[in-house]
Amino acid sequence: MPDLIGMHFGGPLLVHDPARCAGQRCCIHNPSDHLMRDWPQLWRDDRQLMERVCRHGAGHPDPDDLDYKRRTRGDEYAHYEGIHGCDGCCSGRCDG
Numbered sequence: 128m129p130d131l132i133g134m135h136f137g138g139p140l141l142v143h144d145p146a147r148c149a150g151q152r153c154c155i156h157n158p159s160d161h162l163m164r165d166w167p168q169l170w171r172d173d174r175q176l177m178e179r180v181c182r183h184g185a186g187h188p189d190p191d192d193l194d195y196k197r198r199t200r201g202d203e204y205a206h207y208e209g210i211h212g213c214d215g216c217c218s219g220r221c222d223g
């Protein structure tokens with residue numbers, strides 16, 4: 128069952144039951160102190176992936192979402208989830 132509820136641009140969003148990430152990093156319920164934590168979140172329903180949108184409009188996978196997927200699904204799949212068209216912002220390499 129795909130689970131409850133975080134907020135996404137002010138609207139409700141199906142993510143997972145809060146019990147599944149209790150006490151651990153989670154892009155919705157317990158974001159870690161990463162580079163992108165203040166950026167707007169964008170839920171990619173097509174990929175079932177949480178992204179963070181940089182000021183250039185590029186989407187970067189939320190590291191806490193990847194972390195959650197590594198824990199709950201196994202690392203091989205989560206590794207591919209992290210591949211994205213990147214302008215460098217999520218690793219701090221963007222100077223524009």
Ligand SMILES: [Zn+2]
Pocket residue numbers: 143144145147148153154155156157
């Ligand atoms: Zn959570």
Ligand SMILES: [Zn+2]
Pocket residue numbers: 181182183184185214215216221
């Ligand atoms: Zn950027």
Ligand SMILES: [Zn+2]
Pocket residue numbers: 186187188211212213214215216217218
């Ligand atoms: Zn990126």
